[in-house]
Amino acid sequence: MKKILFVSHCILNTASKVVLYNKDEIEAEEELRLKFLNKAISEGIQIIQLPCPEFTLYGPRRWGHTSNQFDNTFFMKHCKKILTPIIDQLKEYLANEDFFEVLGIVGIDGSPSCGVDYTCFADWYGSFECRQGLEDTLSSCKLIKKSGIFMDVLKEMLREEGLEDKVKLTSLYAPEPEKCLNIIS
Template structure:
């Protein structure tokens, strides 16, 4: 039986992530590589999910919070790019004697691909120029919350509609046991 693992786009292509200093992503990058090497060593086939943020905004986008993506337009975009992937998952899932989808790995903290946590702020909106208050004050309103990012929430809903029982796990360095448990 062949094992399949679906991963957030940036696990295989970190260039799709927001542009930032590499030191801040060092722990995530180390865990990303550890997970991918473990999958390859165990002959687990890796399938890449699309990146909804990159497909809308490209590589020069600003950082966002979940509240900015939690709208019908973004969710519709997520469904449209997920539909062929969901069809693929369903085809594999139905062939249980040949394939096992061991899980889907998202990236915790992402407003789209967070599985166990994401970031929110009701104040994160508008123009940068001519603001009524300094941007530093708005940055202070961003909070980590224990909920799914929009893309992963849409994916979870679509999996339920198709009755596909596939675990979602977040890549988060301090809690790496969760993601590594997929390989047990």
């Protein structure tokens, strides 16, 4: 029986990520990413890559955003569109449980899009040039206990298909490494 895991795009392709991100956070995430992937590959798990909603909408030179900025109809419609073929694949693997075991979906905590347990939250908007107190605005960004917008849409699509109890969602998050490592064992 083949075991299958769906993962956020940048778990396999870090080139999709926002550049110039916090160096310590990148290094901690990279260490866990490699550990997670080595474990998954050495245990023969098949890995399906979700699309990256931000790269496919804003490209590689995008700013870092907060989940508030993506909490709008247009971003959610984009997520739904790129997730539709993924949900089709997921349904087909689940429908053939004599051949396949779907272990779940692994997101990226902290991301405004792919966070599962945590996402970044702040009331960001507008241009930088005329803003008073830019430092205060930047430092108002907090990690909160909530999914990112892409994962919100994914959860809603799973609910619509009646699959919410059949698919486990967890995330890669350096301060809580067991979450992504445990889904493999």
